Amino acid sequence: MGRISIDKATVRAKLEPRREPYWGAPIAQNLFVGFRRIDSGGGTWIARLLGDDKNHRYQSLGTVSPVLDYEAARKAALEWRRQMHAGVKTNEVKTVADACRAYVEDRQIMKGAQSATDAEQRFKRTVYSDPIGALPLAKMTQRHVEKWRNALSEPREGHNGLAPASMNRTLTALKAALNFAVARRYVAADRTIEWSLVKPMKAGNRRDLFLDLAQRRALLGELTGDARRFIEAAALTGARGGELASIQRKHFDARTGTVTLDGKTGPRAVPLAPAAIDLFKQAARDKLPEAWLLTKGGKQWDRWAWNEAVHEAAQAAGLPSGVVLYTLRHSFITEAITAGMSLLDVARLVGTSLAMIDKHYGHLVQDAARKRLAALNMI
Known part of the structure; x- marks a missing residue:
C-alpha cells in the first residue's frame, strides 16, 4: 500500500x-x-x-x-x-525520575555513598512518587518545576512539609540531576532554561533560633531510644547530622575520649565531654568496628529520619516553630563561645572555618569582652 x-x-x-x-x-x-x-x-x-x-x-x-x-x-x-x-539519547533516560536515578548512580561513583544517599532520599520523598517524576524530560517546563517546588511545603506520605531552606536544597538537587541529564545528552541543552529560571524560596537565617538549656532538655525529654541517642549526640558535639550518621564504631576511642568525624572540612578528631563519652560508650557496646555507631533500628540515619524526629519532638515540647537539628549545632556553638572558648577552638570542634565562625558569632565575643571591660576599674 x-x-x-x-x-x-x-x-x-x-x-x-x-x-x-x-x-x-x-x-x-x-x-x-x-x-x-x-x-x-x-x-x-x-x-x-x-x-x-x-x-x-x-x-x-x-x-x-x-x-x-x-x-x-x-x-x-x-x-x-x-x-x-544533537546526539540526545532519548531511549536511555526518558523521564525526570529516570534522570534523578541516573544522577544518584553518578553521585555514588564520583562522590561516594553519603552524597548518593542524600540525593536518593530527597528524590524518594519528593520526585519518584510525584507527578513530576513521570514527566518526560523533553516536555518539562518552568511551570512544572515551580508547581513542584511550591508543593514541597505540604505534608506528604506521613512526612511533614519542608521548611524553605530544605525546599531550596531539594530544588538544588533536582536542578543538579537535570543538568546531569543535559551533560549526558539525555535531553536537549535548550531545555535547561526551563529549570534554571526557577528561583529558590526566601529562607530565614537558621542561626537566629537558639535553644537554652531548659528548651534543649525539653526537646530531649520527648525522645526515646535511637532518636534520643542521635539527637543528644548532636546537642553534645555540635556536629552535623551527616557527620553523626557516618560514625562507625572504629571511629570512637573511649580511651582518649575522642571521636573522628568526617565532614565538609575533612576528617577531624574531636575531644568529647564526659556526657558525650558515656553516650558513645553505650552506643558502641557489642558493635563490630565497621558497624554504624548511631543507628535507627539497626540502620544508618538519614536526613529525613532525623528531621522528622526533631520536628515531632519540638512540637510535643512546645518549642518555637523552625527547630531543626541544625538548631542544636547553633546552640552548641553559641554556648561554647559565651562560656569563653576561643573562636579557633570552636571552629576546630565543629568542623568549619575560623572566618565563618567569626562572621556569624564574632559579636558574642565582643559582648563578652564588653561585659568584662565594664567590670574593670581602670581609673
Missing part, C-alpha cells in the same frame, strides 16, 4: 487494526509520521527516521487525541529528529 493521508481523521477511521503503522508522506527528509491502528476506537502516532547508517529508528509519539492530533504529532516528530541529530 502506498502513502496514506493519515492526517485526515476520516481516513484513519476506515483503516483496519494492525501492528505495522500506516505511513503518510514524508514530513522532512527521511522522516515519516505513521499511524498504528490499535482497534476500532483509536490508535497511536509513530515517527520513523532513516539514519546516515541506513538503519531506521522509531519513536512512539503518543495516543491520538484532540490534543495530540496529526499536526501535534508532526511537530513532535520534527523535535525528535532534532534531538537525534
